[in-house]
Amino acid sequence: MTDKWLTQEEWLERWKTGIIPLQGAYLGYYSSVVDGYFKEPWGFWVPVDDHLVHRGDGVFEAVRVIKHAYFDLNGHLARLERSAAKVSLNLPFPIQEIREKCLTLAKLCDESEAVLRLYIGRGPGSFSPNPYEPKRSQLYMAMTPWKSVPGRWYEEGVRAGVSLVEGKRPFDATIKSCNYLQNVMQKKDAVDRGFDFTVCVNDDGFILEGATESFFIVNEKNEMCVPSTDMTLSGTTMNIVKKIAAQLVQEGMLKSVSETKFRAADVAKAREVAFVGTTIGVTPVTKWEDGEIGNGQIGPIAAELGRRLGIAMQTDPQVSTPF
Secondary structure (H helix, E strand, O other): OOOOOOOHHHHHHHHHHOOOHHHHOOOEEEEOOOOEEEOOHHHOOOOOOOHHHHOOOEEEEEEEEEOOEEEOHHHHHHHHHHHHHHOOOOOOOOHHHHHHHHHHHHHHHOOOEEEEEEEEEOOOOOOOOOOOOOOOOEEEEEEEEOOOOOOHHHHOOEEEEEOOOOOOOHHHHOOOEOOOHHHHHHHHHHHHOOOOEEEOEOOOOEEOOOOOOEEEEEOOOOEEEEOOOOOOOOOHHHHHHHHHHHHHHHOOOOOEEEEOOOEHHHHHOOOEEEEEEOOOEEEEEEEEOOEEOOOOOOOHHHHHHHHHHHHHHHHOOOOEEEO
């Protein structure tokens, strides 16, 4: 406890000693506030008066690093740009310059497997909700270690159900905003109820998405059904999976793949169900609520989509950006 103003040196010393162990494991950072890259976690801070902090007024992306290459970096940056435009948030740099900063941070960290997290905040300068008061938006990036998901997810499948947390309205759902309170509550609901994942529904009872994952089913007609991106976030990895699914249609494994509306009852009687995401790939669901999907085993479509996605992640030059 102190009853005087701290000096710059005193503040920095206390900040250094306040770092928790997990922060010490982070790999590297960039901040446009100082326009520099650094490794020390005590150096990475976001002004509390940045709208990103006190209003959730910002957009973000998480990009996977696989074998010294970004997976679908361009797709993530395109979505970042779209999200920012939807909330009239000016980027602090042209998107190509942001891309170069992503590559520079990756080169400095020099990790084969990692996750890049980048955030655009509207900027500091006011605690008001007025978005015109901050004078300049800011870019914050952190490279974090890759944390593999449980192997049982791909060997046995996961258990999922309908979330008790309501889904976002379409405008909010289609923006990857830093206001993720509903997503946090959805994940809490899943953990509290013993599910690996949950999916939310809208007021009409139509299935939307997971807390941070896209979702699809293969129905009784062998049709792959994906919730409409008019009501959900357009998943970068899901977009790639849909292209792979189109190949399976041509090969006769699937009848069709399309965005469509369906309900929890349709999920319960589906042949296959799966979640899709940047960090989870294609994760099959074998248990739904208190029952099973199909015969309770991982189905051939999810397995093949996951296999081909894994290959694309490591070898497809259209979605791999080496550094």
